Structure formats: structure tokens, C-alpha cells
Amino acid sequence: MSERKRQDFPLHRRAKAAAVLALAAVALLLAPGAAQADTTGDHCVYNLVREDLTCADSPEAALAASSVGLQADTVLLRMYGDTNYGTSTGTHTLTVPGSHTCSSAYSPVEFTITHMGSFTNKASSVRTYNSCDVKLFDNDSATGTSSTWIDALANLNTASGGWANRASSYQVS
The missing domain is CATH 2.60.20.10 (Crystallins)
Structure with missing residues (x-):
């Protein structure tokens, strides 16, 4: 592997990890929240x-x-x-x-x-x-x-x- 490819590989892995984390965060925000309490009722x-x-x-x-x-x-x-x-x-x-x-x-x-x-x-x-x-x-x-x-x-x-x-x-x- 050339020197340039070795340097780009960690950056590519970090970008991919960041994208996965961002998608997970969006999924948590959009999912019906079991952690969100019901505020309806008397x-x-x-x-x-x-x-x-x-x-x-x-x-x-x-x-x-x-x-x-x-x-x-x-x-x-x-x-x-x-x-x-x-x-x-x-x-x-x-x-x-x-x-x-x-x-x-x-x-x-x-x-x-x-x-x-x-x-x-x-x-x-x-x-x-x-x-x-x-x-x-x-x-x-x-x-x-x-x-x-x-x-x-x-x-x-x-x-x-x-x-x-x-x-x-x-x-x-």
C-alpha cells in the first residue's frame, strides 16, 4: 500500500464511523420514545x-x-x-x-x-x-x-x- 493510501485509510474509517453515529442519533430522535414520559392526563x-x-x-x-x-x-x-x-x-x-x-x-x-x-x-x-x-x-x-x-x-x-x-x-x- 502506498504512503498516500495508508494516510487516507484512517480518515476514511473516521468519516464512516461519524456517518454511522449520525444515523444512530437520528434514529434515536425519530423513534417513539420509551424514555419520553407521557404528559397527558389530569x-x-x-x-x-x-x-x-x-x-x-x-x-x-x-x-x-x-x-x-x-x-x-x-x-x-x-x-x-x-x-x-x-x-x-x-x-x-x-x-x-x-x-x-x-x-x-x-x-x-x-x-x-x-x-x-x-x-x-x-x-x-x-x-x-x-x-x-x-x-x-x-x-x-x-x-x-x-x-x-x-x-x-x-x-x-x-x-x-x-x-x-x-x-x-x-x-x-
């Missing part, structure tokens, strides 16, 4: 660490669909579209992978959810888990008027300031 689960939203037709189905791998997710809170923890108009559940217990102090804030997506201004009751409490905010990015810290409340209208159908973002501690 009951949604937001996983803080994975930063993904999974929705389904029931709270249980949404939670099951959002679980990935062998490590179970821990529910930190669930907001309900109805008073008295009713689920007929939807739910918004916040999870983290593995186990997590919130600190007993409100400061520092452990998690801030800056936007509630389709559940904005829909929460009518809320329940927290694993020693967590929630503070609701009128505006996105945890700004505007805020509620007091809430552990569980069957009717958010009974909170000071009336918080049913009002929250756009929240903090967890």
Missing part, C-alpha cells in the same frame, strides 16, 4: 432529580409510570384539584428518587418548584409526607404573596389569605 408526577413530568389518568398510574429502575420514588407532597383531598379534577405529586426526609426547619428551603405547569391555580387541598411542609406562592419562581408553611390542609381556602386555586409555584422544606 394526574401528574414531577420528579425533582430527573426533572421530568409524567401524567396519567389516575394518581396511582402517574406514580407507577414515573418510577424508573429498582429504586423507588419518595413522595414529598400531593396537591389535589378538589377540597378534602379529592382527585376528580386532578393531582400534582412531587417525588424524589430513593428516600428523603425533609428537615424540621423551614430554612434553608430544600426545594423550589418555580412553575406548576398545567396545575397552576388548580390546587384546592394539599398533603405533605416525610416531614415536609409546603409554602405556596401567587407567582412563578416562588415570588409574590406567599402562604404560611402547610403540612396538610383539606381546604386551601381556610388558609390565611385563601389559597384554593391560587398557587403558581411553591417551596418545600
Whole structure:
């Protein structure tokens, strides 16, 4: 093999490999995504660490669909579209992978959810888990008027300031 052919051969192999990788990337983008979560349905689960939203037709189905791998997710809170923890108009559940217990102090804030997506201004009751409490905010990015810290409340209208159908973002501690 001549000197020129020996030099061109590695370049040809690299170009071919790059073309194969490009085709594989396009195939992954166009393939129906098993990794892409369903975001239709009235009951949604937001996983803080994975930063993904999974929705389904029931709270249980949404939670099951959002679980990935062998490590179970821990529910930190669930907001309900109805008073008295009713689920007929939807739910918004916040999870983290593995186990997590919130600190007993409100400061520092452990998690801030800056936007509630389709559940904005829909929460009518809320329940927290694993020693967590929630503070609701009128505006996105945890700004505007805020509620007091809430552990569980069957009717958010009974909170000071009336918080049913009002929250756009929240903090967890």
C-alpha cells in the first residue's frame, strides 16, 4: 500500500464511523420514545432529580409510570384539584428518587418548584409526607404573596389569605 493510501485509510474509517453515529442519533430522535414520559392526563408526577413530568389518568398510574429502575420514588407532597383531598379534577405529586426526609426547619428551603405547569391555580387541598411542609406562592419562581408553611390542609381556602386555586409555584422544606 502506498504512503498516500495508508494516510487516507484512517480518515476514511473516521468519516464512516461519524456517518454511522449520525444515523444512530437520528434514529434515536425519530423513534417513539420509551424514555419520553407521557404528559397527558389530569394526574401528574414531577420528579425533582430527573426533572421530568409524567401524567396519567389516575394518581396511582402517574406514580407507577414515573418510577424508573429498582429504586423507588419518595413522595414529598400531593396537591389535589378538589377540597378534602379529592382527585376528580386532578393531582400534582412531587417525588424524589430513593428516600428523603425533609428537615424540621423551614430554612434553608430544600426545594423550589418555580412553575406548576398545567396545575397552576388548580390546587384546592394539599398533603405533605416525610416531614415536609409546603409554602405556596401567587407567582412563578416562588415570588409574590406567599402562604404560611402547610403540612396538610383539606381546604386551601381556610388558609390565611385563601389559597384554593391560587398557587403558581411553591417551596418545600
